[in-house]
Amino acid sequence: MTSSRRVILILLAAASAVMSQSDLPSSFPHNYPGKPTGAYSPAWQKYFEVTAPLPNVSFPLPRSFAGNIDVQRAGHPNNTLFFWAVEKQTGSLTAATSTEPWGIWLNGGPGSSSMLGFFLENGPMRIADNGTLSPNEYSWDKVADYIWIDQPVGTGFSTADAAGYIADEDQMGADFMGFLENLVKVFPSLATRPLHLTGESYAGVYIPYIMKTYFSMAKPPVNITKIAIGDGSIAADVVFELMPSLSVIETFPQLIGYDPEVYTYFKEQEHLCGYDINLTYPQNGIIPSLVFTDALDRDVPFLERAAYAKRGLVAEITRRYAGLDSDQRDHLARERERRTWKRDLSLRANGTLDPWYGCALFPEFIDYALNYSAPWNFTGQDFNVYDITDPFGSPSLAPTFLNDPRTRAALHAPTSKDWTQSFWIFGDLEDDPSPVPMNFLSELATNTTAHDISVILFSGNNDALIAHRGTEVTIQNTTFGGIQGFTRKPSTPWSDETGKPAGIIHQERGWTYVLFSGASHLIPQKTPIAAQTFLREFIIGNNATGAVVKTPAGTASVIGGESAQLTEDILPGSAGIVYPVGTATSTFVYPAETIAAWNTFIRGQQVAPVSAVQTPANAASQPGPRSLFSGLLILVCFWLL
């Protein structure tokens, strides 16, 4: 195991409950009446069609098909993937021939079910917390035939025999291609229609490995034309999770109560950890790997405490908080403690890492926020790494609907196992043994360019777990189209179909980067309109907003213009943070003078942008971001959903 993978191991340790070979469940598809006996063929369409009524669904749904399909792994006949395919129009998926685009959606994990995406993000219906279902007007199947797939084997409703779990990501890629080879026998037009392979989070590992497998095949079963990864874990976890910590704080200074001294402290820690990577456009030379410096002392090192590993960060902090006397909990006592914490810092020699956290800056700022920053102190102690603005909104999908016998029967889902949101897919391995995709991303980019496959990386600005800064570093650290990184800093505004500003877009040499304002880790969940516009215009479509083009005079310009304000590293997050008041919610905003003082302070901190971006005369006239806007299972651990 490489050291760069240790952090994720720790974060996932709890729910991932590594299983020894003997504990691993064995599961297999269920044979529902009418299942064809022969090889996969269009005759199976009738079997897979979802015709039985789904409980609680009282509204019309588009025609869909669901069930398990064999991945063709030798010796493992029970290894299947579960899919749910939704037609754009009745007959669009089953047409014998077609040139229409289609898409696949994959959630992350590792081992998180794509039913999360189906029911919380971009599927044709949404499940509310109380179990009520409603149609989703902005589902992705309205733009193209779309298929949500539970994978790798063992995830969600996908099945595997006890000895059949994946050994590494190359096996995941091979299983996926084996599944697709069978899928296109059922829906033959999919073999040649342009496929858009999309997903989020840990799909940032899956999709590059699937592409690696795809490029190694003489005759792949499908025709991939674009890949799109949201909030992807493409680089090492130090890079996607720890390195961006200061940029998360700059986006949401509420985390540190807008306190400049605390900011200066985190900035120094960032520098001491080597996390202050300087991006240039284009980038000059490979960005060296980051080395994670662990905590030295204070307690048993915080991150390695057995209790912490079992319970997860938030639960551990809650436990500590619960251990305090009531007089230690009141506001004045907390403020005294905060001042002591700050005094400890100011007495410490410059150039000293915090001995308790080392370079684990991500848990460190969460701990700070939970202890000292409103509104995180309001009720209980919770923190939502997937969306800073909504501390109690950690995404989760109750299993009630999917495990209902009527649902299972309608979806031809297995009865040999129960659906769970996330499942550890590596069997008795403690960690994903495959190298991070960052290591081969430039090689992959050479292949995508050669096959004219576009690469789209997108990020939600409210996501703290896989914050956008890591994605920007990943792009600048990759050579595509013969140049390393983008040549200009992403700074073009784009809007959703209603005209509402949606964030930043940039396109160069077949690569696209999109930053969604106001979106969480699960991007379509909170910004469904922007997400659907993004799918239509930039994934399925070829909208040129943000594209760098050569003018007749030979200079570069950007379609849609470049906003000087957007060239800053940070797209400010909302001022308001939601908190519960009884059964309702309210929004906490710091006093205007606190925010004004912070803005003055932070402007003084900004160094001139490193890139030589000029603002052309045609710079977009949309309002700047400052005026625009004012995941799961977190209690146990953080899954990369």
Ligand SMILES: *[C@@H]1O[C@H](CO)[C@@H](O)[C@H](O)[C@H]1NC(C)=O
């Ligand atoms: C369930 O939640 C939805 C969305 O929050 C709400 O519209 C609906 O009224 C609730 N239904 C019940 C039965 O509580």
Ligand SMILES: *[C@@H]1O[C@H](CO)[C@@H](O)[C@H](O)[C@H]1NC(C)=O
């Ligand atoms: C596959 O599942 C069947 C039940 O359908 C079971 O009898 C068989 O042992 C399983 N095969 C393996 C290799 O686990």
Ligand SMILES: *[C@@H]1O[C@H](CO)[C@@H](O)[C@H](O)[C@H]1NC(C)=O
């Ligand atoms: C793949 O799709 C593209 C359209 O995007 C089409 O031009 C091409 O012929 C297809 N390739 C194959 C092998 O079907």
Ligand SMILES: *[C@@H]1O[C@H](CO)[C@@H](O)[C@H](O)[C@H]1NC(C)=O
């Ligand atoms: C790139 O494509 C070659 C075949 O042309 C293949 O051997 C190699 O594994 C691919 N690498 C990646 C990372 O896609």
Ligand SMILES: *[C@@H]1O[C@H](CO)[C@@H](O)[C@H](O)[C@H]1NC(C)=O
């Ligand atoms: C980035 O630039 C600053 C200022 O020049 C420098 O102090 C810092 O060490 C650089 N960061 C890295 C990782 O080299």
Ligand SMILES: *[C@@H]1O[C@H](CO)[C@@H](O)[C@H](O)[C@H]1NC(C)=O
């Ligand atoms: C940059 O890419 C190289 C591979 O080309 C990789 O070894 C290194 O870890 C990457 N740097 C970061 C900060 O991810």
Ligand SMILES: *[C@@H]1O[C@H](CO)[C@@H](O)[C@H](O)[C@H]1NC(C)=O
């Ligand atoms: C540490 O450095 C900062 C600025 O670089 C300075 O303001 C502060 O006084 C220094 N602290 C000590 C203890 O030297």
Ligand SMILES: *[C@@H]1O[C@H](CO)[C@@H](O)[C@H](O)[C@H]1NC(C)=O
């Ligand atoms: C947060 O509070 C807990 C419980 O009082 C304490 O153990 C921890 O040191 C505090 N963290 C910071 C950053 O002060």
Ligand SMILES: *[C@@H]1O[C@H](CO)[C@@H](O)[C@H](O)[C@H]1NC(C)=O
């Ligand atoms: C149907 O919806 C109700 C709330 O309206 C919920 O309590 C129940 O669990 C749901 N049933 C299923 C199977 O999801």
Ligand SMILES: *[C@@H]1O[C@H](CO)[C@@H](O)[C@H](O)[C@H]1NC(C)=O
């Ligand atoms: C491109 O997408 C943007 C959304 O940001 C939209 O406003 C614009 O109309 C689209 N352009 C074309 C030519 O469709």
Ligand SMILES: CC(=O)N[C@H]1CO[C@H](CO)[C@@H](O)[C@@H]1O
């Ligand atoms: C319970 C508690 O300590 N609440 C405090 C949270 O922070 C706000 C703003 O600093 C205080 O007003 C509350 O008293």
